[in-house]
Amino acid sequence: xxxxxxxxxxxxxxxxxxxxxxxxxxxxxxxxxxxxxxxxxxxxxxxxxxxxxxxxxxxxxxxxxxxxxxxxxxxxxxxxxxxxxxxxxxxxxxxxxxxxxxxxxxxxxxxxxxxxxxxxxxxxxxxxxxxxxxxxxxxxxxxxxxxxxxxxxxxxxxxxxxxxxxxxxxxxxxxxxxxxxxxxxxxxxxxxxxxxxxxxxxxxxxxxxxxxxxxxxxxxxxxxxxxxxxxxxxxxxxxxxxxxxxxxxxxxxxxxxxxxxxxxxxxxxxxxxxxxxxxxxxxxxxxxxxxxxxxxxxxxxxxxxxxxxxxxxxxxxx
Numbered sequence: 001x002x003x004x005x006x007x008x009x010x011x012x013x014x015x016x017x018x019x020x021x022x023x024x025x026x027x028x029x030x031x032x033x034x035x036x037x038x039x040x041x042x043x044x045x046x047x048x049x050x051x052x053x054x055x056x057x058x059x060x061x062x063x064x065x066x067x068x069x070x071x072x073x074x075x076x077x078x079x080x081x082x083x084x085x086x087x088x089x090x091x092x093x094x095x096x097x098x099x100x101x102x103x104x105x106x107x108x109x110x111x112x113x114x115x116x117x118x119x120x121x122x123x124x125x126x127x128x129x130x131x132x133x134x135x136x137x138x139x140x141x142x143x144x145x146x147x148x149x150x151x152x153x154x155x156x157x158x159x160x161x162x163x164x165x166x167x168x169x170x171x172x173x174x175x176x177x178x179x180x181x182x183x184x185x186x187x188x189x190x191x192x193x194x195x196x197x198x199x200x201x202x203x204x205x206x207x208x209x210x211x212x213x214x215x216x217x218x219x220x221x222x223x224x225x226x227x228x229x230x231x232x233x234x235x236x237x238x239x240x241x242x243x244x245x246x247x248x249x250x251x252x253x254x255x256x257x258x259x260x261x262x263x264x265x266x267x268x269x270x271x272x273x274x275x276x277x278x279x280x281x282x283x284x285x286x287x288x289x290x291x292x293x294x295x296x297x298x299x300x301x302x303x304x305x306x307x308x309x310x311x312x313x314x315x316x317x318x
Contacts, residue, residue: 001156001192002030002099004135008142009067013038018063019146022056024049024070027099031069049074053082053094060092065146072100072114076121076153087151088126095145095152096121101131101191102242102272103286104158110276113286114155118190119247121153122220128173129220131155133194134164137217140171148173157192158283164194164215176223182210185305186230189240190216190249197240199294204301211301219252227256236266236308238301242292245271266308270297 010033013019020041021034028035035042045052049070056066068075075096076083087094098117105112122129130145130152132138138156145152169177179194180201189197194215201211212234214226231237237257239250250269257267272290279289287293291300 001132001135001138001161002027002159004139005097005142005154005156006030006034008139010034010037012143012146013041016065016146017041018065020056020059020064020066022052022066022068024052024068024074026071027069030099050079050082053079053096054086056094057082057086057090057092060087060094061090065093065095067095067097069097069099072098072105072112073117074098076114076117080120083127083151084124088124091126091150093149093151095154097154097156099156100158101155102157103277103283104192106283106286107280109280110278113277115242115244115272115277116247117153117155118219118241118243118249119251122252123247126150127220128152128218129155130173130218131191132217133177133189133191133215134161136163136165136169137171137177137194137215140169141173141217144171144173155191161192162195164198171217174218174221174223176226177215177217178212178226179215180211180213182212183234184210185236185238185301186212186214186234187238187240187301188214188216188227188230188249188253190219191242193240193242193292196292196294196297200240200298200301203294203298207302209302209305216249219249222252222256224256227253228260228262231257231260231262231265235264236305238268238270238304240292240297241271242287243271244274245269246274266304268300268304270300
């Protein structure tokens with residue numbers, strides 16, 4: 001995703017001189033193409049993310065479109081006060097890019113596990129929160145953020161994420177992408193869990209369960225219409241996210257459903273436990289330890305469907 005991001009940023013900067021990139025002394029294997037192409041619009045502020053956010057706010061107040069870039073929690077939690085007071089309060093066009101969402105940097109321990117960022121960032125007024133599901137969504141999200149005034153948060157995976165879409169898609173901030181249609185259950189995914197969610201949908205399809213899959217790439221503002229439509233048409237909804245079950249996608253969807261008051265809807269949040277991870281390991285290992293493997297997710301959905309009295313096999317398939 002990060003390579004898709006930088007390619008999109010370079011493409012935009014070629015025609016828009018307002019585009020700047022600030023980094024916190026990292027990511028040079030990714031950001032060097034931008035730095036080499038636009039040295040006067042690139043700044044390495046050092047390991048000083050709070051200063052980075054303040055500088056970005058100053059540039060944005062002069063009409064620039066600024067991107068800040070760092071690992072996981074560093075451009076968000078470390079400088080939350082500056083984001084809140086300097087960026088959001090003034091509605092400035094500062095785009096905060098966090099690379100390594102969830103357990104991407106799993107071997108480095110809990111300090112590098114970005115598992116609360118979506119909850120924190122979507123609570124900020126004026127902040128648009130975006131977690132693309134694959135490299136194509138990351139590229140299109142970057143371009144859309146440049147065209148959309150005000151602050152944005154872009155949560156990326158680390159590297160090597162699967163491409164889900166075989167062709168171009170219609171992408172709009174605040175509008176979910178329907179990856180697959182279905183009327184038995186709706187799986188709503190955000191971020192890099194999209195490829196796993198698609199694998200879960202494939203496994204369910206092999207058992208004649210038709211799963212609708214939505215990529216909820218924007219968490220704030222969230223696409224309430226797609227959630228309510230899915231609830232009315234499938235009656236069973238499951239959210240899947242590489243983030244704490246508290247306050248992220250699952251919390252946002254729960255808020256929508258609670259206020260909609262739709263009778264007979266079954267809802268389940270699938271995400272990371274609301275606790276710090278006490279072990280280190282690869283991203284796949286930590287996800288499996290947290291019950292987030294495709295096999296475990298599929299098993300949970302099957303159990304939910306059985307409890308909701310949904311047939312697992314359609315008559316026409318017998």
